[in-house]
Amino acid sequence: MIGRWRKKRRLQDNSEPIVLEGLAKSAGGQGRTRILMTMAVFFAIYGVIAGRLVWFGTQELEQGGPGPSRVTASRPDIVDRNGQVLATDINTSSLFAEPRRIVDADEALEKLLTVLPDLNVEQTYNRLQSDAGFMWLRRQLTPRQEQAIMQLGIPGIGFRSEKRRFYPGGPTAAHIVGLVNVDNKGIAGMEKYVDDQGLADLQASGLAVARDLEPVRLSIDLRVQHIVRDELERAMERYKALAAGAVVLNARTGEVLAMASLPDFDPNNPFNAHEKDRLNRMSAGVYEMGSTFKGFTVAMALEKGTATLNSRFDATRPIQIARHTIRDFHGKGRVLTVPEVFIFSSNIGTARMAETVEVNEHRAFFRQIGLLDRMETELPEVARPTEPAEWKRINQITIAFGHGVATTPLQTAMSGAAMLNGGKLMQPTFLPRSEAEADQVAQQVISPRTSQMMRYLFRLNVEKGSGKRGEVPGYFVGGKTGTAEKVVNGRYVSGKRFNAFLAGFPVNDPDYVVLTVLDEPQPDRPGGGATAGVNTTQVAADIIRRSAAMLGVKPDFGHESQALLVSSN
Structure with missing residues (x-):
């Protein structure tokens, strides 16, 4: 009995592994099936997503534009030097x-x-x-x-x-902001x-991403920018000019505090931005700057030592070169000192002064002070100056008083600043720049002594010469006018003028340079004149009068305002 039970027990014990093994195999098969099914579902989902992405991409290419899921890229705010928003x-x-x-x-x-x-x-x-x-x-x-x-x-x-x-300011700084x-x-x-x-x-x-983009701060002072544009609008209306422009430049750092060119456009509705007359004339247009170049010619002669403030030049009769005759607009018919050549704006005297220097030296000096090469600044719209391929005697003489080389007004202001700030040439910038940073990039193009003499001549010209209307009491303005006949079909046309006034203040130790230009201005009253001494000087004076205090220049009524003659020895 016991033996039969043990035998039965052994049979039962032998059967248990068989049953358990079958159950394990069954469970393992079901697990693999579930995994495979799950993987298949995920592959199907990702396949649908990939297919939709390809479809959207195809639609985008077919339409030649972005699909509805793409977001227009963010841009950083552009602000002026005081944090005022110019673009957002x-x-x-x-x-x-x-x-x-x-x-x-x-x-x-x-x-x-x-x-x-x-x-x-x-x-x-x-x-x-x-x-x-x-x-x-x-x-x-x-x-x-x-x-x-x-x-x-x-x-x-x-x-x-x-x-x-x-653009909150509309057209106020259109050509700068872009x-x-x-x-x-x-x-x-x-x-x-x-x-x-x-x-x-x-x-x-x-x-x-908008929140990660820091504002771009410019050197522009929006308050001064508004003044400049406002005065240009008034000048265009008063003098019935085709166009007007002005720049306020920090003479110590090269920073552009304000710059405008009219006609301009509203960047919020730029339907006419690409029209020819909306050109940024201050940096993208080139013009013969007329007698403003006489300042550079005088500086050259003083720097080279071929003339002193006491030197005299014969302006008694016109200069004849082949078929060309060089005359003075208001000739004195006598020998002139260097200051007289400057304040009377004598073409003959300036030409005689230029001839004291070799032609190639004259060209090299103008290149040295930044007038002949393309100006370097942040604005993309910068024109390259034009000059004769080969300078001959006639070219040297006419270029001496501003005919024969065409450059941008901003470039003229840049070179003018170097004449007044101690001789340091620095490319203009629309971004903040300290004096220390400016000194690192500046080039010494004339000596401080020559610059001192040029400050004297500029001030003398506002006191006694063609720049009288540029005077602003308390601010010691100095400047040089320029009235250039425009070239039409290869010929100079009388009555069509491009006028300019290059000014610095306070000129005894200049902080700022102001250049104003008017294209084909007309007399503001019957019988009135239309030269630079009548109009662009007035525009510059109005800009200085309204903006000087904002720029931190305090008026000084307690000192001698007359130009102080420095020794030429």
């Missing part, structure tokens, strides 16, 4: 269509035209009835337009939030400069 991003909406979801293209277009009557009917209709997945209909709507279209309830029509550039295109990319002015410094790469990589 605002949110706006753009209208797009998904034609495949449009039920009735005719009805959709008819409704859209009630809000956007300037839509191209034929083009928009063809788009709406196409088989495309996405297309733009109108970028950057106004809030009122967005609300009106939303109320139309058109299937297949949607809105996308974008960034739009807004422009962006519809995709918020910089295309002109400092906006383009910012992109070229790496912002475009950040935008392309998707890293241009």
